[in-house]
Amino acid sequence: MxxxxxxxxxxxxxxxxxxxxxxxxxxxxxxxxxxxxxxxxxxxxxxxxxxxxxxxxxxxxxxxxxxxxxxxxxxxxxxxxxxGKLVKDVVFPDLRNTNARMSIYPDTWRLSSRNFARSLDRIVNRIVEICKTEESVYILAPNSRKARLIEGKLKEVLGPAPPKVDFYRSDMTMGVARGDRICIAIGLAEIPSNACDHLAWGKDPEARWLHSQSLRAQSVQAASWQAWSRVKDPNGEVESQVYCIGIRAEQVAAVVTWGSGRRLELKEISDIELPDGSTARVPRFKVQADSLIEPPRIFAEERTATNRDRHSVSEYIAGFESGEDVIALKRGRSEIENILDRATVCHTRGESAQIAYNDSNRQKGQFLPRYVKLCHSNLDQSALFLGVYFVNRSDCYAQQYLDRRREKWGYRKVVESLDDPNLDAIKRHIRPQILLQGYRFCMAVYQISRDDTVSWICYDLDNHDNSNPHVREDVKRLLAVLDGYSIPYLLEASGSEDSYHVWVFLVPTRTYNAFKFSRQIASEARIKCEIWPKQQGINSDKAEFGNPVKLPLAFHNKTGRRSTFLDPQTFESLEVVSLPGLVRLFEVPEPQRKPASKPARAPILANRPEPRYPGFHPCLQHLIDDHIQLVGGEGHAARTAIAIDAYNVGMSKEAAIGLFKHQNDFNLDYTTYQIESIYSKGLKPFKCSTLLDKCGDLVRCYCDVCPRGRYIVFSSKAYTKLS
Structure with a gap:
């Protein structure tokens, strides 16, 4: 034809x-x-x-x-x-984890049909910038007309052979494999605002309009996700990336959220002003799904401001997941595989473990019942609840012990697996078992797993030695912020007088993501307290374990009280706890740090004058006198050691704060908080071996002229001071 x-x-x-x-x-x-x-x-x-x-x-x-x-x-x-049949939609799992190998980078502005013309140069400049670092790139435009405009502009900039620009809903964006693994997505797919009016239902014009807009939004999201998925490696072996231009993180999260029972729920209707002065109503929807297909990694929007007051907790949140799906969300984590298997077996209510393994409920991963009865008569359920929600690293834990020489309670690491189908260690903790030493078994868990991920955040607010008599008001401010963002949590009375833990549970995420998210929450709540994770991440060389936190439902050996979960409204103890939901976080890009240069030091002289503060480690005094910049993990350890020495020599808090004024990153409020925290604990000075272990690169050069000790042993190494 x-x-x-x-x-x-x-x-x-x-x-x-x-x-x-x-x-x-x-x-x-x-x-x-x-x-x-x-x-x-x-x-x-x-x-x-x-x-x-x-x-x-x-x-x-x-x-x-x-x-x-x-x-x-x-x-x-x-x-x-x-x-004419009964139809049930179910999720077919992503067996090759293709989504897990995809990273999506949102933009900080939103493209629309109203601002496309004036944003064209901005779009082209960003494409050129990406193409300088990426070779084979698949470019997507909102529609065919805009694809031609962008391609023509690229031709002006790059010459006669610019990269080809495709568009959403083209024949190449649906069900067609591609060899490219990099996609540049310019806005989302576009369709007319009332293109779905003919499909809409409702009892009145308003209901039909909302239904039409909901169908249109789903159509836009479907076309966009189909197109982005073309660059995924079908074998799940090669990483793929999507660079968004004019697409915000919230839009990305909606586009990649798919699963059975997917639906859009109305959040709000806003009025926007059009160029001709008239207004238009624009609905905003929230995507929900009953059983979620695990989405790809979504990075948070790039932040140009370092001040937390200029950011919001919502910038870190990609979505929320139901507590009923906690097993499915953690499935595949080898650290707690046996615990998850046990939870799934319990879900089948008496069926054999083999049937439970093959049952579809295992794949769905629901954790029943929806609540946990916290009592000794239901020890199995309580232990299972703690194992599923609180155990993230299972190869070891910390056990409470009494240092009888110093008459102080502490924790020591125990290398013993918690991923036990019988949950014996956790049950000993809940009972709690009386040990031969005369006190009760109490354990703390390490938060950060060996793959540098976490599954919860903990805020520790207390009034030890009357240091914070208004601690309950701090707790209420923290809970108000969490409630304001609909963040699920559990409130725990940790066992000491006026001491509380607030737990926020996460879909397993990188430690750095949780660290930034948790500090933003504390900043908005205007509280100062201990927060886990304390580190931005761990590595096998210097910080292999992180810091442990006492597992809930513990017997507090010092006070003789048991920790309990509380009603956040009345602060009364709870006998039943509903399974808390989980927060899914965006990926937060870590800043590019320049390699730390070796600090310049004054020559080390044998006849150097005695330190100004008797009782200080001489090496720490030299760090202060030489104005050495204390950065990184070793710098943090050195600062802690200096503060502890200041406390033990009787220095005032104000004088101790002054020791750090020569640090380039000195912050009065933060330093004051850290000094007050260390002074309240009454810690003993570090041993020389501990200093060499924790900050050896900073202090080792002073050992040759140090009057302390002739033979220092630390870790598996030995340091000999020659006469």
């Missing part, structure tokens, strides 16, 4: 519209109102009849039908009506 491809597609669309019962004609403004187009859309028409014929005639006896993960039902019983 001599028709071009685009003409054939146009004929297809015309036939589809004519095959329906009626059509709507819409005029849509473009280019900030200076241009416009007329769109004709039909009702269900040929597509629905084809789908109905397929379900009724070609697959009448099928037990399973596999479809796109981005399939959208206009109404809740749409496919049941078409097929």
């Amino acid at each position: 001599g028709l071009r491809d685009d003409e054939i597609l146009a004929v297809r669309d015309i036939v589809s519209i004519l095959g329906g019962y009626w059509a709507s004609i819409t005029y849509v403004r473009e280019s900030e109102g200076t241009e416009g187009r007329t769109y004709i859309s039909g009702n269900v028409g040929a597509y629905h009849r084809c789908l109905g014929d397929f379900l009724k005639m070609y697959a009448p006896y099928a037990d399973h039908i596999y479809s796109s993960a981005t399939l959208i039902e206009p109404t809740s019983e749409f496919f049941e009506d078409l097929s």
Whole structure:
């Protein structure tokens, strides 16, 4: 017939519209109102009849039908009506973890049809910048017309052979494999604002309008995710990346959220001003899914301000997950594999472990019941709850002990697995078992797993030695911030008088993400307290374990009290706890740090004058006198040691704070808080061996002229001071 491809597609669309019962004609403004187009859309028409014929005639006896993960039902019983069968949608797992190998980087601004023209140069400059570092790139534009405009502009900048620009809903964006592993997504897919009016239902015009906008939003998200998925490696071996231009993190999170029972819930309706001065109503929806397909990694938007007052907790939150899905969200973590298996077996209520392993409930990963009864008569359930929610690193734990020489309680590391199907150690903790030493078994868990991820955050607020008599007000301010962002949590009375732990549970995430998120929450709550994770991350060389936290439901040996969970409104003890939900965090890019240079020191002289503060470690006094910059992990250890020495020689807090004024990053409020914290604990000075272990690169050079000791042993090494 001599028709071009685009003409054939146009004929297809015309036939589809004519095959329906009626059509709507819409005029849509473009280019900030200076241009416009007329769109004709039909009702269900040929597509629905084809789908109905397929379900009724070609697959009448099928037990399973596999479809796109981005399939959208206009109404809740749409496919049941078409097929005449009872239909249940389930999630087919991402067996090769292709989503886990994809990273998406959102932008800090939002592209729309109203600002596209004035943003064209900005878009092209960003494409050129990305193409300088990436070779084979797949570029997506909102529609075919804008793809041609962008490609023409790229030709002006890059010459006669610019990268080709595709567009959403093109033939190459649906079900077609690509060799590219880098995608540049310019905005989201575009369709007219009332393109779904013919599918909308509702009892009045307002309800039909909202339903139409919901269907349109889902259609945009489906087309965008289908196109982005083209760059995923189907074997799950090669990393893929999507660089977004004009797409905010919140939009990205909505695009990649898919699963059974997917739906959009209305959040708000806002009014926006159009270029001609008129206003338009724009609804905002929140995506929900019953069983989620694990999404790819989404990085948080780039932050240019370091001041937390200029940011918000919401910037870190990608979404929330139900506590009923906690096992599915942690499935695949080898650290607690046996604990998760035990939880799944309990879910099947008496069936054998082998049946539980093969049962579909294991794949779904629901943890029943929805609440936990906290009592000794239900020891198994309480232990299972602690294991699933609180154990993230299982190869060791810390056990409380009494240092009888100093008459102080402490914790020592025990290398023993907690990933025990019988949960024996956790049960000993809950009972609690009386030890031969005369006190009760109490354990603390290490938060950071060996792959540098965490699954919870803990805030420790207390009033030890009357240091914070208004601690309960601090707790209330913290809980108010968490409630304000709908962040689920548990409040625990930790066992000491006026001492509280606030737990926030996470979909397993990098330690750095949790560190930044937790500090933003504390900043907005205007509280100062101990926060876990204390580190931004761990590595096997210097910080292999992080800091432990006492496991809940413990017997506090010092006070003789048991820790309990509390009602956040009344602060009364709870006998039953609902399974808390989990927060899914965006990936937070870590800043690029320059390698630390060796600090310049004054020559070390044998006849150097005695330190000004008798009782100080001489090496620490030299660090102070030489104004050595104390940075990184060793610098932090040196600062701690200096503060402890200051306390033990009787120096005032004000004088101790003054020791750090020569540090480039000196902050009065933060230093005051740290000094007060160390002074309240009454810690003993570090041994020389401990100093060499924790900050050897800073202090070792002073050992040759140090009057202390002739033979120092630290870790597995020895340091000999020669006479």
